[in-house]
Amino acid sequence: MKIRPGAADDVEAIAELHTESWRSAYAGIMPAGYLDGPLLEIHRELWHARLDSEQYLNGGPPSCLLVADADDGGRGVTAFAYLTPQRDERIxxxxxxxQPGMKRSGIGRRLMGQGxxxxxxxxxxxxxYLEVLRDNTPARAFYERMGASLSREFVESFHAGFDLDVVEYTWAPEVAREVSAR
Known part of the structure; x- marks a missing residue:
């Protein structure tokens, strides 16, 4: 597995993986009608907005997009991570x-460490910090193994008209440094 900075040419592969991941991880958590809807188009728009922005193209990204490519050349983008500074001084x-079939392969751990x-x-x-759906227990267990601490719980209202319980996990600066050095 090779990890590299993401680029504007990765939009389609990232949008497809983002959609595949949601449909797999959130089945039974989010309404099926939403997951079966136009998620790919929504994710394409999101990633075009992020990666085609003037800020990203001129002078480098203020955010960090890491992409994992398969060594065999056949699968393309197998994982990605995106981090971005927030106004509240957190990241x-x-x-x-x-990719659902690549979970527990160590690539998520590597991406997390580099991010x-x-x-x-x-x-x-x-x-x-990150926010994750409360009922996404595999992801929550992974973040806890990676040293994150539960910092907040809340309900998020989705634009499609449903509400879900969300938890926030945080890595203190010293913990983030420690995890990145593993």
Whole structure:
């Protein structure tokens, strides 16, 4: 597995993986009609907005997109992570997705380590956090194994008209540095 910085040419592969990951991980958690709907188009728009932005193209990204490519050349993008600074001085790990068939292969751990390393290097002293659906127990167990601490619980209202329980996990700056060095 090779991990590299993501680029605008990765939009389609990232949107497809993002959608595949949601449909797998959130089955039985999110309404089936939503998961079976136009998620791919929504994710394409999101990633085009992120990667085609003037800020990303001119002078480098303020955020960090890491992409894992398969060594065999046949699968393309097998995982990705996206981190971005927030106005509250924290770093949001907004996405960490691994192809469903590649979970527990170690690629999520490698992406997490590199992402936390990026945060420690470019934004020293800032905590990193993420939000995950409460009922996504495999993801929650992974984040806990990676040293995250439960920091908040809340209900999120989705634009499609449903509400879900969400939990927030945080890596204190010293924990993020430690995890990135593993």
């Amino acid at each position: 949001l790990l907004d996405n960490l997705h691994v 936390l390393g990026w945060a420690a290097a470019h934004h020293p002293g800032r905590p990193v």
